Amino acid sequence: QSALTQPASVSGSPGQSITISCTGTSSDVGDYNYVSWYQQHPGKAPKLMMYWVSDRPSGVSNRFSGSKSGNTASLTISGLQAEDEADYYCCSHTSSGTWVFGGGTKVTVL
């Protein structure tokens, strides 16, 4: 149950696009489309931003998009806004029936 690998931090200017990667193995990210992404502001509960790799829950901006290639999933934020500054976590189902999160990425809007 090793954590998925995410960059510790990613930054961008308002209006730019950024991409957060999430690397796992053939027993989790590579084997299932149960990859999800979460946004968490300080002191708040995590908010589901993407599920099933690229599906957005109702109410989530279409500036957020998800994709997957092999053992790596990605979350792209287009048209970066100040309110997007937060911690982001990926998550995947695993072959043993458990779930594993990434270590988290701090997104900074410059």
Add this chain to the structure above:
Amino acid sequence: EVQLVESGGGLVQPGESLRLSCAASGFAFSSEWMSWVRQAPGKGLEWVANIKQYGSEKHYLDSVKGRFTISRDNAKNLLYLQMSSLRAEDTAVYYCARVTGGGFYCGQGTLVTVSS
């Protein structure tokens, strides 16, 4: 409106037990997998356990196996996490989560502090 309200957190000493509860409303509780996710102070999210709709299947994080038990009462729309032999490293905010489409919808969480 979907609501998940956790309760039962608090300060306990190492080796003691605690039971967390989660009251669910606004969705068909008995139709969904449910999970517990935790977050230690200043750390990332960590999945803890999940349970199938009628409790026939359960999975646990290796570090809590044998110490934590997840259960549910579909008649009362309640999810539980019985925690025993608690350790300092179990200190965290514990979130109840509805699992839908492979994603977790979390409640607001309850803080568990294990300290002497």
